[in-house]
Amino acid sequence: EIVMTQSPATLSVSPGERATLSCRASQSVGSELAWYQQKPGQAPRLLIYGASTRATGIPARFSGSGSGTEFTLTINSLQSEDFAVYYCQQYNYYYTFGQGTKLEIK
Amino acid sequence: QVQLVESGGDLVKPGGSLRLSCAASGFTFSDYYISWIRQAPGKGLEWVSYISSSGSSIYYADSVKGRFTISRDNAKNSVHLQVNSLRVEDTAVYYCTRGGRRSLTSFDYWGQGALVTVSS
Numbered sequence: 001e002i003v004m005t006q007s008p009a010t011l012s013v014s015p016g017e018r019a020t021l022s023c024r025a026s027q028s029v030g031s032e033l034a035w036y037q038q039k040p041g042q043a044p045r046l047l048i049y050g051a052s053t054r055a056t057g058i059p060a061r062f063s064g065s066g067s068g069t070e071f072t073l074t075i076n077s078l079q080s081e082d083f084a085v086y087y088c089q090q091y092n093y094y095y096t097f098g099q100g101t102k103l104e105i106k
Numbered sequence: 107q108v109q110l111v112e113s114g115g116d117l118v119k120p121g122g123s124l125r126l127s128c129a130a131s132g133f134t135f136s137d138y139y140i141s142w143i144r145q146a147p148g149k150g151l152e153w154v155s156y157i158s159s160s161g162s163s164i165y166y167a168d169s170v171k172g173r174f175t176i177s178r179d180n181a182k183n184s185v186h187l188q189v190n191s192l193r194v195e196d197t198a199v200y201y202c203t204r205g206g207r208r209s210l211t212s213f214d215y216w217g218q219g220a221l222v223t224v225s226s
Contacts, residue, residue: 034212036151043201043216044151055214087151091210094165095141095153 002026002090006098012106013078021073021101023088028068032092035064035073038100039084047086048073075103108132108215110202115220118192126187126220128202136160136180139205141213142187144198144222152198156205157185163209170196192224 003026013019023033031051036044046055048064051071061076075082083105088098114126128140141156155166155176164176175188185202200220203213 032210036213043219044213045216046212046214049212049214055212089151089212091212094167094210095156097151097153099150 002029002093002096004088004090004096004098006086006088006101008101009099010102010104012104014106015078015080017078019075019078019082019103021075021086021103023066023071023073023098025069025071025090029090029092031067032090033064033066033071034089034091035062036087036089037082037084038087044087078103080105108204110204110215110217112200112202112217112220115200115222117223117225119226120192120194120224122192122224123188123190124192124222126189126200126202126222128185128187128217130183130185130202130204133204135183137207139207139209139211140178140185141203141205142176142185143201143203143213143216144196145201145219146195146198149198154200155187156209158209159207189222192222194224196222197224198222 005024007022033051035048038044052064063074065072085100087100109131111129142154157176173191178185202217204215205211
């Protein structure tokens, strides 16, 4: 099983600033990495796939980077609606998710 | 628009069974893989099972293998998850999700979820 580890567990950032979330895989997953956003009481929403491709309708302030075992989700100019939990997921070998990073308002 | 609607969630006793269903619309259902993903209360996401577009390829997480069975009916645009021998740790919201036209892709659409509670 490929283990996905996200850091930090909680990130406190002020609106308008940049947030950087990290995800590490226990072995290489190439670029087969996705990011999801989940708000309370809602299903997750796909943000990024292929490590860096934004899903349909996702604002340009969301960007993904990385390959192999190290990945980053960057959110520029944080808006109030961006405060949520973010999960990374690999789909190189079956599927596994990271434990999530909670992005909270500072 | 793409829609996935789950049903069948309920409160059941340990050892009990349920059949979860997912009704799909807004896309060519028979072209896509479908997965079930679950989320225990206050916890993260866990992939449970997937079925290929034709139904010929099926995989399960080790945690549910031998207890859960996934199936699909392309004529009715639906997927089912038969969950047997339920344990307290199976308590979760179960999401039906759309994969890609081939195996191992991200999940671009999710249903609203069906709550399964296993408790005596």
